[in-house]
Structure formats: C-alpha cells, structure tokens
Amino acid sequence: MVAVASPRFGQRPASPATLAELEKLTERLARKPAAHLLVDGLSIGYSTLRGRFHAVEDVSFEVPAGTNLGLVGESGCGKSTVVKTLMGLQPEATQVSGRALLDGQNILGLDETALRDVRWKRMSLITQSAMNSLDPVYCIGDQISEAILAHEPVSKATAWARAEQMFALVGLPAGRLYEFPHMFSGGMRQRAVIAMALALNAGLLLADEPTTALDPIMQSQIMTRIRGIHAHLRCSMILVTHDIAVVAETCENIVVMYAGKVAESGPTAEVLESPLHPYTMGLKNAFPRLPERGAPRQPLISIPGVVPNLLLPPAGCRFASRCPFATEVCHRVTPPVVQVGAQRAACHHTDRAAEFRVAAARPETWRTMRGAV
C-alpha cells in the first residue's frame, strides 16, 4: 500500500539529531521499572433509577512487578468495571471505595491533573474496540506522536521516530503511520492501539478484552504479539478476558470473578489444575477444547441457572443458586476467603475441593440442578 504523505512530517529519513534524541528517549523509557499494583478492598457502586447496586464488591488482588495477571469472568461480573475504575474512566457519581496502590501511590480518587500524569506514562490501556480509541480525522502517526509529545520533552520528529519504532514492534510497516484509522483492517487497528499504549513504556499495561472482536487467527496473532512485547518490555500487565484459555497461555496469575466478587485467585497453573471454587471448576469444564489424541474426550458441561441480579444480591454465597455442592450455610453466610497454598477462594467448603473436582467433571452433577432453566 502506498503511504500518504503527511503534511506535517513528510516521509524522509530522520536526521542525526533526531536519532540521537530518539536514542536518549528510548534509553530513558527503557529504564522505567515495571509497576507494582496492589488493589485492596475495591468496591464500585452505581445509583440507577431502580436503586443502588455494587457492580464490584470487595475485590483485592496484587500484580507483582513484571508479571501478568488474568482477570476472568463472564459478562457482567465486573471485570471491565475494575479496569475502567483503575484508569479513572468510571462515570461520574460512581461510588468507589478501597485502595489501588500503584507503586505505593493510591490512584483511586485522583483529580484530572494527577490522573493525566498517571495515564499513558505509568499505566496505559488497550481497549476492546480499537475504533473508539482512535480519532478518525487524524492519521495514526499523528495520534501516537501527540501522545508522546504530551508527556516527553522531545521534538516532533523524535516523537514520530518513536512511533515508527512502536509500529515495528507490533509488526506494522512504518509507512502506514501516515494512514487514517479507517484504512486499517480490524487486526491492524488493534495493533496500532497496542503500539500507542506502549509508546511511553508504561509500567503497567491494562488490556481490556484486546482480541474479543477479532477472528481466531488474528486473535492468536495479537496475543502472540502481546506476549512477546511483555516478555521484552518487562512491564506488568492485567489482561481482562472471558477466555480462560488465553489466560492459561499468557498469565502467571489469575483472578476469577463472579457477580462482582472474586471467586478464586492464585497462580494460573494451580487454579486451573486444581480449582478450589466450584465456579472455577464449572467454568473450566464448560470451555470447549480440541480433542486430544488418545485421551478420552471430556464432555462439555454447562452451569445451570443465571447470574443473580446485583440490585438484589442474594444472602450468602453469590454462586450458591447455581452451585451443585451448595449447602444450607452457603445460602445464608457470605463465604470467607480461604487460603490454600498460594490459592485463595471465597468458598465455605474448600476442604472438600478435591472431592468436588471429581464430581464436577461429571455432567450428571450439574444436570441434577436442571430444574432452574
């Protein structure tokens, strides 16, 4: 494809001065350490016409510097709300409580000026719909270099050269920086958004369903990119997705959310190998997999029932109405968070998890609950 010349930059090789400045900028940015994030007791509430409710309640997790955390759950579980609130993008009149310490600094409730300093520079966001995060009337290169110029004292040419560097990183030819968002395909647009999010080498990357709208092949290509970039930029990352398999491949740690609360968290390998919470067990068994040669085929199991209405949250455990192992106490008492090894689960019966795991792999276990469509 032929590059369209930008009136502002033209397409010419960078001058020695620009290159020198770029090198300094790159070095400066590369020295940025990966961020550490500690979320503690985060609750997010909304007031609607039908009453107040908590979209997120008492969520706590930690992202150690340089690691990946997968935040998974089904639609409406509050995972995207958490990320939006961390970025300070929640709607006005949202009640937020709890703490989110980014390298020790609480980033909840910062004012706009302070937020501007945190966004992009220390924490950046890759959104689900790339089309909404790009401005259709500016060429992509202008948008990326604007973001750089807003935070780094460099010349325009250097900012542009940095944008070229970022495009190379996500596998897009530098010439396409001169093009406008509508000239890109969906996958390319998503890569451009990733390039933009990376431009200032933020210590923490928040990726909110970065591949949901894409085809499976493009999805795997983008995820491969993100993994590669993460490996060599050594930043921290939170990956929000409904796809536990993507988390299994990408993240060291996982947080499973259900109906606004954390059901289970811990190292991905352990949580997926030996889940403690019945919801994690159900989610894992519901996930379609490819048949493996020689291995007996695992049946696909669905979880009966529906997610509770958060306007009228049930007493006790929120998963109890759909849980085949629920006992009387589950419907009455909010379960405590129990630590087993490195895993934490909000369940009354973590001591019987091994027994549950065997039962949960059988479709009959869940089918007995079929009454509630």
Next chain:
Amino acid sequence: MSTRHAIDPSAPLVIEAQDLKTHFQGRSGILSALVGVKPPSARALDGVDLRIREREIVGLVGESGCGKSTLGMTLVRMYQPTDGQILYRGEDITKVEGRRLKAYRHSAQIIFQDPYSSLNPRLTIGQVIEEPLIIHGIGTAAERREKVIRALELVRIPAEGNIDRYPSDLSGGQRQRVAIARALVLEPKFIVADEPVSMLDVSIQASVLELLDELSRELGLAVLYISHDIATVGYICNHVAVMYLGRIVEEGRSEDVLMRPLHPYTQRLMDAIPRMTPGETPERIELRGDVPSPLAVPPGCRFSSRCPYATALCEAVEPALSDQAEAHRVRCHIYDDRAARAHPDLPAPRAGKITEVAETGALVAAAEDARWQS
C-alpha cells in the same frame, strides 16, 4: 455429549448444495451505468458442494467474511443463488417462488447469532413462538397454544409461567432457547444455526449446543451449525467443512478434521485455539496480511497470499478438492499432485518446516528486540 454417533450413509439426504454460488453485485451509480462500467461483484459464495442427511449435524467453520453465513442464508433461500442448485429431499428448490417457496420456508428454518435482537421486545414468548404458525395459517388459537407449549417443552423451558413473559425478562441462554423453539414449532426438517452460541457466556454455551444435539437426534433434524469457533464444532458435529474465501478448503468427519487437519489454513485455525494447559504455548506461524477481499479473489489457490508453503504453482493454479481418506477431502496441491504434473514448469509446494518469517514487521521487531536488550 462425547463424540457424536456415526451417521448411517444410507440415511436420506435432506439438503444438498451443488456448486452453489452467491455473488453480490455492487449497486452502480447513474454515472457508471451511463459509461457502462459494471461495479465488481463480491464472490461471497463461490462454488460450494454440501450434503446434510437426517439426524446429521454438519459444522461449517471459517473466519468472518469467508462466506459461511452467506451459505446458510442461501440454503434457506434468504439470498438468491447466482448459480448452482439447492436440492431439498431431492427436489430442486433453487428458483421456486410463491407457494412452493413458502412450503420450503415451512420446512427450513434459521437461528441467528444475536439472542438479544432476534426476538421482538413487544411480543410475549408465547406470541413469538406462535408467529410462524400464524404466518403459515396453521391451526386454531387453541391448537396453536398446544403447539407452542410443546415447542417450549422441547427446549426445556416450562411453559407454565414463561409463556406470558417478555424477552426482556429472560437471560441470553433462555432467549436463544426461545429462538430455537420458534424454529421448531413448524416441525422443520432442516435448521441452519448461524453462530447460535457465540454471544452467550461460556458457562451456558454447552447447554445450547447439547440441546441442538439432542433435538437433531430426537426429531431427525438435519442441522447446519455455523461457527468461527472450531473447538465447539468437535462436540456436536458429525461432519465438518472449513471455508476460506467462498470455498470449502477441507471437509471430513469431525474427528478426522480436528485430529488430523491437512490444509495449512485448517492447521493454522486449529493452532489459534489457546490450549488450556497453563504455561504451554505452542509455536505458532504468523500468517501474512489479511483475508483478501471477495471483490478481488486471487487467481490460484485462494489461500496462497497468506500460506507459508505457497509456491508459484499455488499462485497460478487453483487446487481441486481431492479425496484423502474416507470422506476426508482437502483443496491443496501438497496432497494432490495432479496440478503439479500438469504444470511441471511451476515449483510445487511441499509440507515441511517453514523458514520464512511471515512479515517484515517481525524481522524489524526482532532487530529492535536485540537493541533493547543491549
């Protein structure tokens, strides 16, 4: 719901497509019409053969824009095919109109992807399911109610207490069941399910798939299950066809295609599915570029512009579907040397290790990588 039962090859054919083509002609403006320039046509569906028998579920997979939905819509006569034939129980319904078309619509139904907008919010569940009966003028009000209740039972929704509710009171999974009940109330023989679970949460997808599987057995339905998610296909389909840019590139029994994919595209599609084993990431080949536009289909093999094995032969000659094993067919020169023998001057592709790095960007990235590390 493990591997699906084998299909009796003598079971009657319900639907058969022969060399089916659906091209969409762009609308020409007054100026180009005066000059006599014809706008290019999009070859969405470009020569597809497909057969579905009673009690059989055929999976149709491919990326968005590959023509899989167009095939579904053409088979239920929502799009008029440009060429080829559709046979319903041996009867040619490609061009029927009027009463015979309405009769066909009675026996072929379609279920759409979006459970949220596929039900009119102003109608009750009962009215929604009753509507096809009204359209086809079936029964008295009381008889129709009977049929609606039976259809709700089929999709495991108790009629009592649900028949007078509105779609907004139901969850996504329940709405999709209602949409299935609406399709079933006419007692069709053939159902196209176009991505019926892709908008549902993972935890309830299985129940809808299971329902389709059971219904096909109980009612002897022929089902075309369209999906971009090749993993779900393995659970309910007897037979799988993989589409790329308007054509089937590989088809066969679902175990065969899923366990031993032959076409480079199918292999890549399978590779793309993340494995559930933590920490284990398979090596994935990056494909070049995007799917070409159906407005400008490449001359040779349609996948050649992105295929890591492609050679000059692939770019010049389109491969034919060749039989590999029982019912397993693939459209690729690697498995079929007829074209290579006819064109000895063109180098033929061979399967093997891929040396070429897919995209220039990746090379630059590798170079960058080295620099950043230093």
Next chain:
Amino acid sequence: MKQASPHTPAAIRGRSAWSAAWDSWRQVMQDSFAVVGVSILLLFVIIALTAPYLAPFDPFKAMMTETGRLARLRPPSGEHLLGTTAFGNDVLSQFLHGFRVALLVGLVAAIAVGFISTLFGVLSGYFGGWVDDVLMRITDVALSIPTLPFSIVAVALLGPSIENIILVITVLFWRNGARIIRSAVLTERERVYVKWARAAGASHFHIIMRHILPNIIRVVFLWVTMSVAFAVLTEASLSFLGLGDPTVISWGQMLNTAFSSGNLRTAWWWVVPPSLALVMLVSALYLIGRAYEEQTNPRLRKR
C-alpha cells in the same frame, strides 16, 4: 410478571396495541412539563367543544349601544368581558369560536399529515430499492416547495376555505415527516426478528403490521403532535394575511381585522387574547412533543 393461572384462555395472549400505547402514555406523563402541556391542551379542547354555549353573543353580530350606534372598540366591561371590535363584535365570543377552528384545522391536518408521511416513510424505508428512489425523489420535490409563497398562491387559486387551508397544510408538512419516519423504519428493518420473519415466509404486510409499525408508532405520534402545532400556526399566518375562510372566525383572522382596521396598537383587548392562546397552544404541543421525543430517543433521557 403475571403468572399463567390454570384458567388462562386457550389462546396466546400478548400486550395489545392499546396497552402499549397506555404504557408509553404513562411514561410521558412522568414528565412534569408534559403534564402542563396536556392540561393546557385538555382545557383548550373543552373550550372548543363548549364554545357555542360559553360564547355570550353571536360572534358575527354587530353590537349596538342604547343610542342605536355601533358599539365600536369598547374596552372590557361587565357586558363585554373582552370588549368589542372596530365593527362592534363581541371579542370574547369571537375568541371562543376561534378555539374550534384552531383545533379543527390542527387535528384534521395533523391526522392527514401523519397518514401520508407514515405511508411514504414505511413504504420507502421498508422496500428500499426503486420504491425508495421514486418515493424519496417525490419527497425531495415536495421539500423544494417554498412554504409561504406556495400557500398564498394555492389558497388564492383554490379559494379561501377551511378545507383548502387544511389541504395546503397537508401538502406542506407530510414531506419532513416522511423522511423522519423512513429513517426510523430503516433501523427497524434491520432487526434480526425482521430478517427471521422473512426467512419464516411472512408476507410484507405481516412484517409491517407486526414488527415495523408497532415499533415506529412513537415516532409517528411525535410527528403528528408537532404537525398540530405547525398546522395551527400556518392557519393563523394565512388568515392574518387575509387568506382565511371568511365564513368562520379564527384567531389569525381576528388579528388580521385588528391590523387592517388600524387598531393593532391601541385595542389590546382585541389583540392579546388570540395571540396568547396561539402561543399557549403551540407551547403545550411542543411540551408534549418534547416529552415524547425524550422517551423515543433514549440519548435525551435524563440520567
């Protein structure tokens, strides 16, 4: 939600069009501005219906003083609550009869406008293709007609009667409505259930009546409400220009006579009532229309 009892009738029940209309009416009435608008409108309708009984005199009758002279330009008094005109007519009686004309013209024209624009909008939006092309080109031509010159010429040629004024108003206002309704239909046409109904073999008539019309009826209603206001204003303008029906009394005509007899500045009792009534009626209709629009277009809804 109501549970189905064992005594449910044997047929499938649903919400009738009436109950849907009732629901949206109740929603509109939650808006306090709409309540004001509806109250004013209701009052106007009652006055219009009872005008012949409320009016103390024949509006055309010239009043005489005891001395046998014409009671010209009498300011409000116990006998003539709103005074008299330059021709000795009772202003109150004329004013009250004006309600009838305003509402008659408004309603009839608005219903005609609503019918024609719905027909055009639905046909061209639903069928698309050449039907859309033909109908929309006709609409474009209609849109290019300049409002005031056209109405003056048309009424002058056809003759000044209420029927002709209504005809002119209808011809002028269906065109914008057709465009608005067409765009609403274009959205509805793309719904998955419409696609499904076609696949199930439903006729176009069935789809339009069951899936399209019920979902655009709010837009139609909004346009009809607005058309009442346009029609009332247009009738007043035409009458003010001297093109009104001479056999009836309308507010525009009252203003016209006040103006042409040179008393517009002095005889306030003659000028203020019709002007104020016009403003109130049109404002009331806009208030109702605004509430409806807010409801139809969720983006305007208050958070």
